[in-house]
Amino acid sequence: MKTYLKLELKKTIFSWRTMISIIIVLASLAIPFLEELRFPYPGLDGVDYYIRISHFSYIGYIGPVVTALIYSTSIIKDKDKGFISKLMEIIDLKTYYKVKLTVNSIVTFIVFAVCHGFMIVWLIMMHGVKAPSADRVNISAFPSIYDHSKIIYIIIILLIVSLSSAAFSTFIFGITTATESRLIAYIVPIFYVILTGVFFSALSLNTVVNFNIIYQFNLVIGNGAKVYNVLIYDLVLFIMGVALLYKFGYKRTSKLYSEN
Structure with missing residues (x-):
């Protein structure tokens, strides 16, 4: 394994x-930064610049x-090429699916962590980090953590956004594998963004439980977001993805090979 x-x-x-x-995620973060250079906001440090840029970024929609x-169609491709049959001569089916699940989560986490981390480090190197003050930028998510320590705040934002990306990618990975459709891999995320970010918000369905996936990828704009709420949402998405992979991926493929 x-x-x-x-x-x-x-x-x-x-x-x-x-x-x-990586290029797409970096571009979605860098474009607002370049716009900010044209109309600079005086007195901001690196953390505040990142927060301000996030308010104008489309990363919540693009993410x-x-x-x-990144990886959601990999099992479909392996089946189409007959690669799984060849792998079964070396490893068992359970190992194959475990590796696929692990690689999907790790690589997606890395992509978002590296992109956001690069932008954060770059801004801090350019503008430093100042102590929290009463005259701060608009903080929608975790204001108490920001007031305690900007460094801890930005690390938590980085980790949770990266975890959210890994959780959602697992969910999409499961749906794509279950439907055996490459097209579904690209349609469902767009539909999910519109459904939870536009229609649910318009119908006030995000009031009790916030299903808006846009906030998961851009926590800075998450109005009143709580750490435990975000993590529970991520956990639910991850479990659903794993369940779909197990039921319609591993189980279905295992049955197919046992019949042959």
């Missing part, structure tokens, strides 16, 4: 899909779609 995991990780990390995903681009 370790050998296959290493090979699959290496192949996926350096794939063109991963490279394009969910990017998660599908």
Whole structure:
């Protein structure tokens, strides 16, 4: 398992899909920064600049779609190429699905962590970090953590956004594998963004439980977001993805091979 995991990780990390995903995420963060240079806001440090940029970024809309681009169709491709049959001569089916699930989560986490982390470090190097003050930028999520420590705040934002991306990618991975449709991998994230971010908000369905996936990918704009609420949502998405992979991926494929 370790050998296959290493090979699959290496192949996926350096794939063109991963490279394009990194470029898209970086661009969605960098474009607002370039706009900010034209109309600078005086007195902001690196953390506040990141927060301000996030308010004007489309990462919340683009991020969910990017998660599908990275790895969600990999099992379908393996089946189409007959690669799974060849792998079964070396590893068992359960190991195959475990590795696929692990690689999907790790690589998606890395893509978002690296992109957001690069932007945060770059802004801090340019503008430093100041102590929290009463005259602060608009903080929608976790204001008490921000007031305690900006560094802890930005680390938590980075970790949770990266975890959210991994959880949502697992959900999409499960749906794509269950339906055996590559098109579904790209349609569902767009539909989910519109459904939870536009229609649910318009119908006030995000009042008790906030299903808005846009906030999961851009916590800075998350109005009144709580850490435990965000993490529970991520956990539910992850469990649903794993359940779909198990039921309609592993179980279905296992039955197919047992019949043959």
